[in-house]
Amino acid sequence: MHKYLLFLGTSLAVAQPALADDGEIVVTATGLAQPAESAPQSITVITRKEIEQVQGADVTRVLTRLPGTTFTRTGPMGGVTLIGVRGAPAGQTLVLIDGVPSGDPSTTGGEFDLAQLATGTIDSIELLRGPNSVVWGSQAMGGVMNITTRIENGVSGSVEYGGADRVTATAAAGLKGERFEAGVSGSFVDTDGYSAAANGTEKDGYRQYNIAGRARYRVTDALSLTANARYSQGKADLDGYPAPTYTFADTDATEKLRVWSGRIGAVYETEGLQLNAGYAITDSRREGRDPEDPWGNYTFKGRSERAELFGRVALPARFALNFGGAYDWSEFRNGFEEGKAENGSIHALLGYYGDRLVVTGGVRYDHHTDFGGEWTVGANASYEVVRDLRLRAAYGEGFKAPTLYQLLSQYGNPALSPERSKSYEVGLSYAERGAPVYAAITAYRRDASDLIDFFSCWTGNAPLCATRPDGFYYNVGKGRAQGLEMEVALQWTPTLTSNVVYSYVHTENRTAGDPNRGNRFARRPAHMITGSLDWETPIGLALGFDLRVVGSAWDDAANTTRLDSYALGDLRASYRVNDTVELFGRVENIWDQRYTIAGGYGTQGRAAYIGVRLRK
Incomplete structure (x- = not known):
């Protein structure tokens, strides 16, 4: 029986005790709700309205609208789908669902597989780009994404076929x-x-169920009780490496993924003090079966538990101090190996919130059962130069302990060291997203050390190959990611809007003596552009066009296999019959573009969909 501990710590807060009635509210900056304009970091929020406008169950269609993001997928919908932010690997982006850390301890980097999500249960997606390890800890080196599930005031539903x-x-x-x-x-x-498999002919299907719920009860004007839960179950057909060629091709392999999570908590809010305490669990089970290859059968189990407290105290002279902390338990099993780890943390962030100047600075202390103590610091600032025009700057450090899989699996290496990073950014923004005119530009750089990579004993030799003949994880040294993000959104008329997002990232292996020194990181396109144009006609018909242009990239760390650039276009339409019924449809990949996201894996050609949405 665990003895659950709560450490006092802090997170960034606003000096004003009450939240704005309108405007976006964000939580990724501090762990507590605050108006977006008071958060000095680079944060983008996509609402339910935009999710429905984009259409479809595939969450990656929505994520392409977020600056600085890339995603990889191993084949069709249901294949492992990972998101990266500003050139960081997926395991360095913390994904929260209703505030619950949702990374899987049984996966390679402890990352979150987006395949377990569908847009039908999502109300909003909030992404903080850049490190926020002071508040959120080890997995927040690249960014923090919080997904909020829906609470309808009534009932709604939709059906789509295509x-x-x-x-x-x-x-x-x-x-x-x-x-x-x-x-x-x-x-x-x-x-x-x-x-x-890109060269295969057999269709690989997918079936998924997803359900989420959350509730809040206000006991008094100051005290509220909260609860949320989520369950996802999916089965995907896979391809593999059948005999006698053992090259990637059609097989009858399948994988089942079951995940459930939940959180209970209490929120206390007064004029000068806010507290949010809770206990959360995430539990996953992944089973692979291959009737042609018994070695392809596997079961991975992961579980994480977290007791946490976030707090905020309003101080004199427009200062605010946030306090809170957390204790995490995680465990991993794969049928052969198993292990557990614990980490306790406290953090503090002091901020000044003036009419034009916002400055915050904080420190965090982590104590890991295997790697001892670690301090990280961070600071953020924004200044309103003139009305609606803000200059932003940030510095953040990151610390990420090796995952249980990297330490204890058949490829594990107990001698691994934690990954560390230092990040810098400066940017300029005008107004807020959703305003008639919005523009933002941000330049950033992240230097990382002791990065963890995989060493293959099939292509190289090392002492650890004696006990890990297929390979092992090791610290490769240094890496850098630097780039630029730009976004411009215009409301040309009350019914005609456009949005363009451009992202540039240059990644580099900077490890002295490494054979891949100077190479780009795998599957990180240097250039990405996403554009959209939407028009609402006077007769209830809405038309939209999306364009996604992705530059070339390398598929491997050795930079020997090139992924060519590509451009995808989508056409969308919807028609509101009345206040209850809406018809919608779209054509994806209208040019039937042949493209590759991950080497050897297939991608979707031209496809059309039609559906109906009901509200009451």
Whole structure:
């Protein structure tokens, strides 16, 4: 039986005790809700309205609108789908769902697999780009994403059918009262898919169920009780390496993924003090089966538990101090190896929140059961030069302990050291996203050391190959990612809007003596552009066009296999019949572009979808 501990610590806060009635509210900056304009970091929020405008169950269609993000997927929907921020690997981006850390301790980097998500249960997606390890800890070296599930004030649902015989159904119901609000949402996706292997002919299908719910009850004007839960179950057909050639091709392999998570908590809010305490669990089970290859059968189990406290104290002279801390337990099993780890942390962040100047600085202390203590620091600032024009700057350090998989699996290396990073950024923004005119530009650099990579004993030799004949994880040394993000959104008329996001990232292996020194990191395109144009006609018809241009990249660390650049275009339309019924449809990849995200894996050609949405 665990003895659950809560450490006092801090997170960034606003000096004003009350939140704005309008405008975006964010939580990734501090762990507590605050107006977006008071957070000096680079944060983007995508709302439910935009998610429905984009259409479809595939969450990656929405994520392409976020600056500085890349994603990889091993084949069709249901394949492992990972997001990277500003050139960082997926394991360095913390993903929260309703505030619950959702990374899987049984995966290589402890990353979150986006394949377990569908847009039908999502109300908003909030992404903080850049490190926020002072508040969130080790996995926040690259960024923090918080996904909030839906609470409808009524009922709604949708059904969609299209390419690869994909059927998508969503439903949501809820109520919002003065003291109590609660909602439940669910989605179902079933598709025949296409071959995961680019050279294959057999379709690889996918079926997924997803349900989420959350509630809040206001006991008094100051005290509220909160709870949320989520369950996802999916089964995906996979391809593999069948005999006699043992090259990537069609197989009858499958993988099942089941994940559940939940959190209970209490929120206390007065004019000068805010507290948010909670206990969260995430539990996952991944099972792979290959009838042609018994060695392809596997079971991975991961579980994490977290007791946490976030707090905020308003101080005189427009200062604020945030306090809180956390204790984490994680465990991993794969049928052969198993292990556990614990980490306790406290953090403090002091901020000044003036009318034009916001400055914050903080420190965090982590104590890991295997790697001892570690201090990290961070600072952020923004200054309103003239009305709506803000100059931003930030510095942050990161610390990430090796995952249990990297330490204890059949490829594990107990001698691994934690990854560390130092990040810098400076930017300029005008207004806020959603305003008639919005523009932002940010330049950044992140230097990392003791990065963890995989050493293959099939292509090299090292002493550890004697006990790890297939390979092992090791610290490769230094790496750098630097780049530029730009976003411009314009409302040309009350019914015509456009948005363009451009991201440039240059990554480099800077490890002295490494054979890959000077090479780019794998699957990090240098250039990415996402553009959208939307028009709402006077007769209830809405039309939209999306364009995604991705530059070339390397598929491997040795930079020997090139991934060519590509451009994808989507056409969208919707028609509101009345206040209850809306028809919608789209054509994805209208030019039937052949492209590659991950070497050897297939991608979707042209596909059309049509659906209906109901509200009450």
